[in-house]
Amino acid sequence: MKIVFNKPHLTGKEMHYIYQAVYSGKISGNGIFTQKCQNFFEERFHFKKSLLTTSCTDALEMCAILANIGPGDEVIIPSYTFVSTALAFVRQGAKIVFADSNSQNPNIDVSGIEALITPRTKALVPVHYAGIACDMDVIMKLADKYNLIVIEDAAQAVDSYYKGTPLGSIGHMAAFSFHETKNINAGEGGMLVINDERFLNRAEIIWEKGTNRAEFFRGEVNKYGWVDTGSSFLPSEIIAAYLYAQIENIDDIQLKRRKIWELYFEGFQDIKKAGIQLPFIPDYATNNGHMFYLVCSDLRQRTYLIEQLKNMGIYAVFHYQSLHKSPFYSNRHDGREIPVSDMYSDCLVRLPLHYDLTEEDVNLIISSTKKIIQQYE
Numbered sequence: 110m111k112i113v114f115n116k117p118h119l120t121g122k123e124m125h126y127i128y129q130a131v132y133s134g135k136i137s138g139n140g141i142f143t144q145k146c147q148n149f150f151e152e153r154f155h156f157k158k159s160l161l162t163t164s165c166t167d168a169l170e171m172c173a174i175l176a177n178i179g180p181g182d183e184v185i186i187p188s189y190t191f192v193s194t195a196l197a198f199v200r201q202g203a204k205i206v207f208a209d210s211n212s213q214n215p216n217i218d219v220s221g222i223e224a225l226i227t228p229r230t231k232a233l234v235p236v237h238y239a240g241i242a243c244d245m246d247v248i249m250k251l252a253d254k255y256n257l258i259v260i261e262d263a264a265q266a267v268d269s270y271y272k273g274t275p276l277g278s279i280g281h282m283a284a285f286s287f288h289e290t291k292n293i294n295a296g297e298g299g300m301l302v303i304n305d306e307r308f309l310n311r312a313e314i315i316w317e318k319g320t321n322r323a324e325f326f327r328g329e330v331n332k333y334g335w336v337d338t339g340s341s342f343l344p345s346e347i348i349a350a351y352l353y354a355q356i357e358n359i360d361d362i363q364l365k366r367r368k369i370w371e372l373y374f375e376g377f378q379d380i381k382k383a384g385i386q387l388p389f390i391p392d393y394a395t396n397n398g399h400m401f402y403l404v405c406s407d408l409r410q411r412t413y414l415i416e417q418l419k420n421m422g423i424y425a426v427f428h429y430q431s432l433h434k435s436p437f438y439s440n441r442h443d444g445r446e447i448p449v450s451d452m453y454s455d456c457l458v459r460l461p462l463h464y465d466l467t468e469e470d471v472n473l474i475i476s477s478t479k480k481i482i483q484q485y486e
């Protein structure tokens with residue numbers, strides 16, 4: 110028996126749409142399927158503009174360019190996040206100022222942000238970990254007060270909400286991921302969201318290799334050329350066709366994932382007495398069933414749990430290692446301790462959560478985990 114950590118779900122129409130895209134004779138980017146996907150997201154989640162990208166990393170790089178991040182600028186990012194959140198800004202020459210997580214969930218501790226702001230701070234990048242919203246009112250208020258640009262790393266946060274407002278529609282910009290480990294997947298893929306009109310025109314230009322090609326095709330200019338920096342950030346229609354088959358089924362996917370998450374959450378209520386923390390969802394946030402995790406008491410307990418589960422054919426994994434301690438960035442970090450992020454680095458374990466997981470699988474994972482924790486000493 111083997112229960113894998115992740116399995117990309119197929120809705121059934123992926124090949125059908127890819128076939129259509131291939132035989133349409135137009136398989137480069139920004140074609141019919143790209144438009145269909147972008148329209149879907151704009152209409153459903155009230156994004157002012159969405160542009161498909163080849164990854165969330167790419168979308169974050171576009172955000173860094175659009176925010177005019179340059180050498181000497183500081184960007185505040187949680188230390189407990191994926192490399193790309195920081196890397197996109199480092200490539201523009203920014204200095205990363207790492208923030209800590211809060212002790213109730215791995216999201217940025219908003220009470221500690223203001224102390225990190227200096228005259229050089231240009232942007233704030235909250236990460237909605239596990240698809241659970243950060244406290245965006247506090248973040249947007251700080252942004253207003255200090256004139257900062259807010260970029261939501263919404264890689265895990267598709268179809269999740271803060272006080273009823275879709276994540277990705279609150280910051281000035283946002284980035285989503287359609288990597289095969291995310292709820293809606295295209296193998297590799299992402300999306301830039303622009304909510305602040307200041308960035309609209311330039312976003313399309315940067316997306317299309319620094320040219321005003323999009324304006325040309327809308328008939329707004331009579332020839333197109335090189336007008337700005339940029340890169341080839343747009344995916345081919347083959348990717349967009351696959352993605353469209355996924356988003357047509359978004360409600361089914363989200364429902365199924367949330368159901369699995371609920372099974373875990375109910376089933377693990379009594380593990381708290383063993384000193385293990387369950388996910389915490391604040392009143393202002395929703396759960397999109399992206400991830401189910403446990404927070405063990407220490408590294409040794411987590412290592413034991415992962416090992417023992419693996420022996421039983423169940424693949425659970427740990428997650429981020431604090432970026433302020435990474436081989437690439439530790440010597441540039443300002444030396445502050447970031448203890449809560451370190452705690453999640455040592456103690457958080459993610460359990461399998463994917464569409465094709467059965468109720469029996471989930472029950473087996475729950476009972477196996479409890480047995481292992483009971484035996485642990």
Ligand SMILES: *Cc1c(COP(=O)(O)O)cnc(C)c1O
Pocket residue numbers: 163164165166167190191193194236262264265285286287288297298299
């Ligand atoms: C997955 C993920 C990314 C990167 O997404 P890609 O599409 O693989 O580039 C960035 N940030 C967070 C928080 C993620 O979970």
